[in-house]
Amino acid sequence: MRRRSLTVLMALSLLFVSACGDKPDLEGPVDEDLTVIGMCQVGAESDWRVANSESMKAIFTEENGYHLLFDDARQKQENQITAIRKFIQQQVDYIVLMPISEAGWDSVLQEAKEAGIPVILVDRRVDVEDQSLYAAHVGSDFLREGQRAATWIEQAFQEAEKPVRIIHIQGTLGSTAQLGRTAALEEALAAHENWELLVRLDGDFTQAKTYEVMTQYLSSLPGRGEIDVVYCENDNIAFGALQALEEQGYTCGRQGVNIITFDATRGALTECLNGRISLAVECNPLLGPLVEEVIQTMEAGRTPEKHHYVEEQIFTTENLSAALLERRNY
Ligand code: GZL
Ligand code: ZN
Numbered sequence: 524m525r526r527r528s529l530t531v532l533m534a535l536s537l538l539f540v541s542a543c544g545d546k547p548d549l550e551g552p553v554d555e556d557l558t559v560i561g562m563c564q565v566g567a568e569s570d571w572r573v574a575n576s577e578s579m580k581a582i583f584t585e586e587n588g589y590h591l592l593f594d595d596a597r598q599k600q601e602n603q604i605t606a607i608r609k610f611i612q613q614q615v616d617y618i619v620l621m622p623i624s625e626a627g628w629d630s631v632l633q634e635a636k637e638a639g640i641p642v643i644l645v646d647r648r649v650d651v652e653d654q655s656l657y658a659a660h661v662g663s664d665f666l667r668e669g670q671r672a673a674t675w676i677e678q679a680f681q682e683a684e685k686p687v688r689i690i691h692i693q694g695t696l697g698s699t700a701q702l703g704r705t706a707a708l709e710e711a712l713a714a715h716e717n718w719e720l721l722v723r724l725d726g727d728f729t730q731a732k733t734y735e736v737m738t739q740y741l742s743s744l745p746g747r748g749e750i751d752v753v754y755c756e757n758d759n760i761a762f763g764a765l766q767a768l769e770e771q772g773y774t775c776g777r778q779g780v781n782i783i784t785f786d787a788t789r790g791a792l793t794e795c796l797n798g799r800i801s802l803a804v805e806c807n808p809l810l811g812p813l814v815e816e817v818i819q820t821m822e823a824g825r826t827p828e829k830h831h832y833v834e835e836q837i838f839t840t841e842n843l844s845a846a847l848l849e850r851r852n853y
Contacts, residue, residue, distance in 0.1 A: 557590040558822065561610025561640075562619045566598040568695075569728050569759045570788040574853035575621070575646065575808035582811035598695075600624060604631045611638045617818055618642045620657075624697035625650040632656035643817055645810050647699035659827040661813045663835060665700050668804045669707020671837050672783050675802045676711070676718075676752060679781065687718045687751050692737065692764060694728040694756035700806070704756045704785060721750065726760035733763025741771045755784045758791035758803075765799060775799045777840075787838055788853055796843045807833040808853060 553559060560583050564576055576593075583589040592615060596602035600623050610618050611634055618640055622628060628649040635642050636656055644660040651657075680687045691708055694701040712718050722740055726733035733755070741748070750773065755761040761784035765775055773780050776798045784791050787803035794800040813831050820827040 553590045554585070556588065557585060558588055558617070558818065559590045559613070559615040560592065560617050560619055560818075561606070561613065561615035562591060562593045563603050563606045563610075563621065564593065564595050565603075565621050565623045565646075566595055568598060569757055569786070570790055570853075571757060571786040571806060571808045574788065575810060577853075578809040578811035579619070579645075579814070580811075582815050587815075596623065598623065600627055607631050607635060611635055611640060614638070615640060617821075619645055619814060620649075621645045622647050622649050623695065625699055625702070626697060629653070629656070641821060643814060645814055646808075654829075658821065659817045659829055659831065661810050661817060661831045662699075662833070663806050664832050665703025665806075666707050667703075668785055668806060668835065669704040670711075672704075672754065672785070672802060672804050673707055673711035675783070675837065675839075676781075677715070679777075679801070680751065683715075683717055685717060687715070688721050688749055689718060689752045689754055690721050690737075690740075690750060690764075691723045691754045692726040692733055692756060692760045693723065694726065694760065696725060696727075698728075700728075700785070701756055704754075708754055721748070726756065726763060728757045728759055730759040730763040730766070733760045734766050735763075737764050737767035738770070741767060741773075747772065750780045752781045752783060755782060757806075758784050758786040758788050760784070761791060761794070761800060765794065777801055789848065789851055792838055792843060792848055792851065795838050795840060796845065796848060798840055801839065803838040805835040805837065807835050809833075 562579060565572060567573055583591040594606035603623060607618060618635055620642055625648060629651050632642055632651060641658040644657050646662045648660055693705055712720055724736045724740060753764050755764055761782050765782060768775055768780055775782050781801040783802045784800055785804045785806050787805040791800055791803045795803045817827045
């Protein structure tokens with residue numbers, strides 16, 4: 524039913540648009556049998572994000588029975604909200620949303636609910652009153668990721684009396700990944716009186732922003748600072764921190780400044796293998812198959828589990844090898 528009206532709607536709008544001579548911004552009429560997915564991606568801020576988008580595009584193909592409308596919000600929530608409203612007008616079958624931050628979704632998700640379009644959350648989460656505003660969530664447990672990193676710091680710095688001096692560089696403020704990874708470090712700082720937070724910087728999950736704020740901070744120190752750990756909330760932050768630290772003459776690795784990172788994309792695992800990064804906590808971006816499982820459950824008229832978590836592990840120089848790196852697909 525929805526698909527037919529979508530085809531008519533698209534055909535009529537093509538007629539209207541071509542009548543006005545503007546370039547039609549809609550793809551051609553959609554084959555009746557395809558499940559139409561309106562997908563709302565954050566942007567392309569990190570290696571993780573690029574791998575996440577590729578995982579989705581590899582699953583939601585016409586051969587697999589889908590018509591994918593993919594929107595890149597370029598890091599702006601208002602672009603995500605505009606895209607959701609467009610998908611509602613186009614009467615897509617499902618909306619798949621990777622929310623940039625947790626706040627500000629109640630009204631637009633209410634509009635999707637009133638239009639009878641199920642919303643599936645991917646990766647980060649939304650903070651809404653009414654949990655029925657989304658059918659399911661597929662992603663990672665970010666608090667658990669951070670707790671794994673904190674446990675590693677405990678084991679790496681056994682001497683309880685020696686100070687552990689930590690720089691904390693956060694990801695996009697208000698995103699679930701930042702909130703979870705930050706909460707884990709905060710609970711560990713509270714539990715270890717010999718751990719000292721030197722500074723907390725906002726790296727916004729990008730290498731450029733981190734390089735800028737880290738260089739600024741290191742240059743403000745009277746001399747070479749005593750830094751034991753830099754807790755980077757994603758790989759691109761770690762790359763920016765590495766660049767700034769080494770430019771200022773610091774040695775990174777188990778004998779110097781211990782870089783901890785999250786995502787464990789190929790670039791970070793390479794630095795872990797060569798010893799510049801001490802710990803890489805995996806955050807699996809390949810969520811396409813899990814999202815498809817949820818959609819197939821709903822297509823079969825069943826109710827999906829509310830939350831689906833992906834399997835993740837940690838990497839250090841001890842458990843990495845070039846062969847393992849070869850086998851990784853992101
Ligand atoms: C985590 C995801 C984060 C990644 C960053 O699931 O939300 O956003 O850790 C990405 O690389 O930018
Ligand atoms: Zn402890």
